[in-house]
Structures are given as structure tokens and as C-alpha cells.
Amino acid sequence: MVIKEISNRRSVREYLEKEVTDKDIIEIIKAGQFAPTARNNRAVEFVVVENQKTKDEIFEIVGQEFVKQAKVLIIPVTDTTKTNCSMQDLAVASENMLLQATALGVGSVWKNLKSEFNEAEQIKKLLGIPEQYTAINIIPLGYPKEKPVAHDDKDFDAGKIHREKW
Amino acid sequence: MVIKEISNRRSVREYLEKEVTDKDIIEIIKAGQFAPTARNNRAVEFVVVENQKTKDEIFEIVGQEFVKQAKVLIIPVTDTTKTNCSMQDLAVASENMLLQATALGVGSVWKNLKSEFNEAEQIKKLLGIPEQYTAINIIPLGYPKEKPVAHDDKDFDAGKIHREKW
Numbered sequence: 001m002v003i004k005e006i007s008n009r010r011s012v013r014e015y016l017e018k019e020v021t022d023k024d025i026i027e028i029i030k031a032g033q034f035a036p037t038a039r040n041n042r043a044v045e046f047v048v049v050e051n052q053k054t055k056d057e058i059f060e061i062v063g064q065e066f067v068k069q070a071k072v073l074i075i076p077v078t079d080t081t082k083t084n085c086s087m088q089d090l091a092v093a094s095e096n097m098l099l100q101a102t103a104l105g106v107g108s109v110w111k112n113l114k115s116e117f118n119e120a121e122q123i124k125k126l127l128g129i130p131e132q133y134t135a136i137n138i139i140p141l142g143y144p145k146e147k148p149v150a151h152d153d154k155d156f157d158a159g160k161i162h163r164e165k166w
Numbered sequence: 167m168v169i170k171e172i173s174n175r176r177s178v179r180e181y182l183e184k185e186v187t188d189k190d191i192i193e194i195i196k197a198g199q200f201a202p203t204a205r206n207n208r209a210v211e212f213v214v215v216e217n218q219k220t221k222d223e224i225f226e227i228v229g230q231e232f233v234k235q236a237k238v239l240i241i242p243v244t245d246t247t248k249t250n251c252s253m254q255d256l257a258v259a260s261e262n263m264l265l266q267a268t269a270l271g272v273g274s275v276w277k278n279l280k281s282e283f284n285e286a287e288q289i290k291k292l293l294g295i296p297e298q299y300t301a302i303n304i305i306p307l308g309y310p311k312e313k314p315v316a317h318d319d320k321d322f323d324a325g326k327i328h329r330e331k332w
Contacts, residue, residue: 003196005168033323044326047330049330095258127331128332164220166296
């Protein structure tokens, strides 16, 4: 059941040296491609970075050590000429990837791109991503150094459920 | 494995008369609560509407027959004073709910709220949701009238994967 992966998905920022296989990378991206998109536009694409020099350059833009330490970085992007819900489309594709990574034992975290520092624009330039595409985050992948603590019922708050009205 | 629910999750807009149990509603919202939020703000809350009159009133605002035919409507909202990534937070919580609904055999669909018609504002007013909260969509729930076709490898496009650079 999906609740297992939903509960086990936690932000992982420290990774083992072990490589993430190409097969796993493809399975993770497939999960992203099967996410819903607004009016089924299916415009989300994926840039996969494994080259250390490029990861270092991305680190220079966005900071945070885990960006260069991760084995793989996936940057989901979408074509703004094909969707008017780019942020939603990229977010749900990202969540599917985080869940599929979890299912494969691969750690990950949503690294947000800060619009106030034009981080997405800088990354697009670095990776040669066409102007009309937009990005909101980076999905680093690597095997977790420590097993993260899963969500359980103590993280569930019934007080956040409102019946019929607020 | 989560890929099963990710593949089986399809937009369902026609529902059986069968009720969605309260237990299932709670399990679906729990999945939404376990989604990541920006800087772990955990500000997402959930309004559950089952009253037919209220569903009819929501239909008057957003249109689309399935809104009044669904057994349950869940409107996820978040507190804009606690997150600057409200759209992302709501989107990933929604995707988790769609996946958990799928796991339970419950059909669902992402019904977007159109900002150009102030649909979220009208729904907030109808349901008494405080000003600082924002909504982006409605998640209708009901048992599917027809079994939807799952995603499979024909929906996977390797051409959307770019290695190292675009």
C-alpha cells in the first residue's frame, strides 16, 4: 500500500557513496511522468545530472552541501507554453518521484529554487534549458546515510480536519 | 510498491452511489498530512464536505457535474502566514491524497480552482475559511463507475529525459 512509502518518505540530506543505478533513475522519472498534469498536458521533462563538475556548479548557485554530495540530481522542468499550472504540474511530478525513490530505498529531498535569487534562471542557463521552460526545485538522489524516522500517527492531527464548514 | 498506485491513479469523474466510509476519508487525509511542506511548516488543513446542499453550492461556483455527484469533497487549504510555498504544499498534499484514494479503490480527480473567476475566494466565503488561508483545488471522492485504464510503459517517454544537459 502507498501509505508505506508516504510514511517512509522523509527528507534525506546525507548520502552513502553507493551509486544510484540507471534503472532506478528511470523508475523514479517514470513515476514523475505518470503524475497528473493540468488538462493532461504532459509537458514535464527531466534533466538528470551526475557529472560532479556540474553538480558543483549547481551547488555554487543554490548552496547546501547535499547538492554536490548527492549521486544524482534530477531537475523537473515544464513548458510554460503548454500549461498554465506549471507549479502544480512540477510539484505533483516531484512528489511521485520522492515516493518512488523511497520505494527503491533511495533518499531524496525537495530542494526549492529561490525565485528572489533567480536560481531557476541560472540553472536553466547552466544546463542549456530553453527559455520557455520553468523549474521550481531540484530532486537530489542518494542512498541514505541514516535510516530516517517514518511518519506515524503522532504526525496525524485530526484537529486539521473541518467537517462541512471551518 | 507505490508504482502500482501511481500507475492506477487516473482522473475519475463518474461515481457509484456507494458511500465513502469515514475511515477511508481519514486515511486519505492522513496521506495528505504526511506530505512534505516547505520548511516543514505543516500548515495544510482540510475541509470535508458531504452535505448535498453544500456540494450543490460549490457546483454553482465551479461548475462540472462531478462536483455535486461525488460523495465527498475535500478542500485542502493552507495558512499563507506560515508558508511562502502554499501552491507547492497544497499540490503535494493533494497528490498523496489522490494516491491513497487509489489504494483504497476510491476514485478522484484534481478539480482546479480558477483564479480568474475568484473561485477559491467564493468557496472560502461559503465554508467560512479564514482570510489568510488559500486553496487551489477540490478533491472529489467516490467509487468509480468504470475502472479506469492504468498508466503503463506506453505512457513513458524516454525522450523527455535529458542527460547532463538539455
